[in-house]
Amino acid sequence: MPNLFPVLVIVVVLFVVLNLSAGLIWVERRLLALWQDRYGPNRVGPFGLGQIVADSIKLFTKEDWIPPFADKPVFVLAPAIVVATALISFAVVPFAPGFVIADLNIGILFLLAMSSLGVYSVVLAGWSSNNKYSLLGGIRAAAQMMSYEVFMGLSLLGVVMIAGSFRLTDIVEAQRKMWFVIPQCLGFILFLIAGVAETRRLPFDLAEAESELVAGFHSEYSGMKFGMFFVGEYIGVILISATISLLFFGGWLGPVLPPALWFALKTLFFICLFILFRAALPRPRFDQLMSWGWKVMLPLALVNLLVTGAVVLARR
Amino acid sequence: MFSLMRSLWEVFRHAFARRVTVQYPEQKAYLSPRYRGRIVLTRDPDGGERCVACNLCAVACPVACISLQATEDEHGRRYPEFFRINFSRCIFCGYCEEACPTYAIQLTPDCEMGEYKRKNLVYEKTDLMIDGPGKYPDYNFWRVAGVAIGGKDKGEAENELAAADLHSLMP
Numbered sequence: 001m002p003n004l005f006p007v008l009v010i011v012v013v014l015f016v017v018l019n020l021s022a023g024l025i026w027v028e029r030r031l032l033a034l035w036q037d038r039y040g041p042n043r044v045g046p047f048g049l050g051q052i053v054a055d056s057i058k059l060f061t062k063e064d065w066i067p068p069f070a071d072k073p074v075f076v077l078a079p080a081i082v083v084a085t086a087l088i089s090f091a092v093v094p095f096a097p098g099f100v101i102a103d104l105n106i107g108i109l110f111l112l113a114m115s116s117l118g119v120y121s122v123v124l125a126g127w128s129s130n131n132k133y134s135l136l137g138g139i140r141a142a143a144q145m146m147s148y149e150v151f152m153g154l155s156l157l158g159v160v161m162i163a164g165s166f167r168l169t170d171i172v173e174a175q176r177k178m179w180f181v182i183p184q185c186l187g188f189i190l191f192l193i194a195g196v197a198e199t200r201r202l203p204f205d206l207a208e209a210e211s212e213l214v215a216g217f218h219s220e221y222s223g224m225k226f227g228m229f230f231v232g233e234y235i236g237v238i239l240i241s242a243t244i245s246l247l248f249f250g251g252w253l254g255p256v257l258p259p260a261l262w263f264a265l266k267t268l269f270f271i272c273l274f275i276l277f278r279a280a281l282p283r284p285r286f287d288q289l290m291s292w293g294w295k296v297m298l299p300l301a302l303v304n305l306l307v308t309g310a311v312v313l314a315r316r
Numbered sequence: 317m318f319s320l321m322r323s324l325w326e327v328f329r330h331a332f333a334r335r336v337t338v339q340y341p342e343q344k345a346y347l348s349p350r351y352r353g354r355i356v357l358t359r360d361p362d363g364g365e366r367c368v369a370c371n372l373c374a375v376a377c378p379v380a381c382i383s384l385q386a387t388e389d390e391h392g393r394r395y396p397e398f399f400r401i402n403f404s405r406c407i408f409c410g411y412c413e414e415a416c417p418t419y420a421i422q423l424t425p426d427c428e429m430g431e432y433k434r435k436n437l438v439y440e441k442t443d444l445m446i447d448g449p450g451k452y453p454d455y456n457f458w459r460v461a462g463v464a465i466g467g468k469d470k471g472e473a474e475n476e477l478a479a480a481d482l483h484s485l486m487p
Contacts, residue, residue: 034330034331034335035327035328035330035331036330037330037333037334037335037336037337038335038336038337039335039337039339276324276327276328277324279327280323280324280326280327280328281320281323281324
């Protein structure tokens, strides 16, 4: 009998992630409402949880319209890429010791590569929509992702240097004595900002910017294709939150509670933080975003890298 | 950067603030007595119809949603034979109430008139008529008006002088 454990892990991870990303629609609306002194959806079912089902049914049954001027194959393909890359990234995320689909020894590189591939989805969506606002959104997304990915990778290198491994389980195990958020405080802040930019969420949602670009790259999308972008964004949020808790907050490490629960709690905390960002912060201008990225964040990431390297060398 | 942190904190503090939402179907917002909602036709304190079918409300209505037909009863009192308000047109501006010389037509603090069929929003006189005098409990048009109707001749209204004798030269 073949070993079915990996299959089980895959099924569980898919189930949890997909359901969580759908549930996040409700979580986000309730939390935003909480911070704006409202109630949010609280009518459908207990605590308004039925809203998730209602929203899904709505998305699935809406007319799936492909504009006649669009580049059809690319238009159809684009939303699939964002979900696929985000889901594939979860292959290397360890939820608990031993509970991981593929414990790659280049886990962080894999994560970064997959999130970079996610940009294609946005750019292709903007391009194939054949609409000037979509194209502008796509171009903005491409520029934003490229400039923020540079220091996203650099900010993680400090962690890698201290842990001495790209493997995510090794990095978590290296935090038994101290979470990496303490020695890598700057790296954490940089990665958090880059992570928000990477998921294209407020305050870095310049690719959508509904007040300027209608809805940016997904203006022309409807029905479940739009839903894919929606779900892909939430999977991205879960992924970045999970990455932050793995790399800087000791992943599943914690007293009393079972490891998976610790991991879930930490991830949930950062998801809520993402939603708080959305509730509180205004969107920057595009030139501000770019100059902030290249002139402030990148030098800071380099300084962080140099100092961490020097400390690691001196300790040896 | 500091202002960003501060706004994050200020927004987070709202998690513990009171929510301003009024949970509508269970809790209702206070509507003032002079709220302009569903239109009613009122009656005199003694129970007679106030409306004298003068058509001023229909003329004043900017969307022409009021239609009525005047007629007279055996006492010479004018009243509307039918009185119809199409609430799917009505904009609740209150001009009809302002135009009304007898306080007959009044707007009430009730705005819950949702219907599934548009036709159900056309209110007939029986739907509009209420039993009370509405906002002016003591006013009785026919009592103060100097018009002769059955049971009340000229000069017999409240605060009205006796009718002048046109054939006399005396003041």
